[in-house]
Amino acid sequence: MPELRKDPIIGRWVIISTERGMRPSDFAVVEEKKKGGFCPFCPGNEGTTPPEILSYRENGTKPNTPGWSLRVVANKFPALRVEGALNREGEGVYDKMNGIGAHEVIIESPNHNETLSTISVKNFEDVLWAFRDRMVDLGKDTRLKYGLIFKNQGEAAGASLEHSHSQLIALPIVPKRVAEEIEAAKAYYSYKERCIFCDIIRQETKQGSRMISENQDFVAIAPYAPRSPFETWIVPKRHSCSFEEAQKHEYENLARIFSDTLKRIDKVLSVPPYNFILHTAPFSNGCKDYYHWHFEIVPKLVKIAGFEWGSGFYINPTPPEESARFMREAKL
């Protein structure tokens, strides 16, 4: 009998087809061939991107020249513009504002053939530091309310350039799904005076069936009501609402568990396309007691029928207990 499960935070119901549970081999991942050709993100081509906002590079090398291990540049085709004042306007029943914001690209490695699953843990940590540095910097701009960090890995997941990169979009509004999650966490806290994510970590650690791995500072779990097969969350054990406020040892341990998780995903699912999103507090903060930052990773294995994001209703053919088992047992 299939099961209807409710996401304890957002309240979204998901159908889990426990019977016809799809195994990793049932998902036909089409391995993407490297296309080659000119790459604006490769060393030597620095002049073809907007100038760098941040880079980690060898001592003595100049900005916008080779010698970097990580580079942050503005998106050449930004969805939002940095310049100007924020104007809000009504138009009858409708509301709009001009598209103030920032859209940046984090080029994670100089090597065109690396991915986040193959770079060293040290380099992975640098990616996390770059996320943090840019969030802290953009958070100072009072026009901006939220920094959305995400990655589209693989063309099928929306990547338009194959050289490994993540993106940061800083917005003058808080995206709906984030606001909902924060509101829901607040409601749970008002009722129980506990953080719902902390409660989830306690229960998952105890039950074990959806645990993938853990280290001193983090757990990697399959969520109870995943929208997609092999959806994976990485959650810090220490309660904190904001990614930017993590401790040094937390970034180190996050790099370890994140790298390990992506290697497991690649192993179990044959290098699938995926997306991840950082869920963290708005720049204004103000949700310290009840919100809890984390990463959500969603491999792109099933065609998301438009009706699913239109209705907020998902059918998932793989129970998270099974996906967690495959992930735990992966031989790296």
Added chain:
Amino acid sequence: MPELRKDPIIGRWVIISTERGMRPSDFAVVEEKKKGGFCPFCPGNEGTTPPEILSYRENGTKPNTPGWSLRVVANKFPALRVEGALNREGEGVYDKMNGIGAHEVIIESPNHNETLSTISVKNFEDVLWAFRDRMVDLGKDTRLKYGLIFKNQGEAAGASLEHSHSQLIALPIVPKRVAEEIEAAKAYYSYKERCIFCDIIRQETKQGSRMISENQDFVAIAPYAPRSPFETWIVPKRHSCSFEEAQKHEYENLARIFSDTLKRIDKVLSVPPYNFILHTAPFSNGCKDYYHWHFEIVPKLVKIAGFEWGSGFYINPTPPEESARFMREAKL
């Protein structure tokens, strides 16, 4: 300058890239080739589907034999099961229930090569009557709370069989997105004592820039803050919360405008994959004053990065005023 626009109902903000406005020819629609091979939905193969629940057929022909113009059968691989009582259960912080519900397939035409864009207006009307008949029937089951009617057209939009069909999933819960929409319409009504959809129709009819077409009973519009290029809504002019309660002349006029809209989509975008969803009241009704049923059609033109449905935040490269103009000017 790009624009941030707020959906007036749900409150979702969308970035509309007004500058680089993508035109229909910018979307590379890969035309799907008919694959041929055995089709369980073709006449003569009635025995390979579960027995029919409803059919419209020539007088004197027997159920589950040829002679039908439309057939409704249970999904052979249902996401939910009809049998049994509904059990709700907690598991620590989590909630679940068993997967009671119905999952039906509406086979829209006996002809394998027809689509909803090519069948006659009369046949289209029959599809709408079948939607209505099944909703009315399933609404009598007190275990069920909501009937979700949708269509995945084309493999890229999630269709697993190419013979034209829609689906109905009847659920023991109200999907999140539907509940949100109803709540938001209620809040607007409490504040203004007017239906927000009625206000939208008034403003769109007056402004005209996002109008695609209208007839006596319906308007087809590009919504103000569309998630996707060429998103199109078909909304009844008469206020009513429930699709099942439409009048006969409304089904006739809905068939006309819906058929015309799909023909325009096919013409402008070269027969793209698409999804549509019926947004209607839960079976219990109870939102008569403030909710307003309608169809939302979303062509699948852009790769939906997982981050978009994860964050509830969309970037749309085509302003709705432009998509509406292309749709209006399409020569059928």
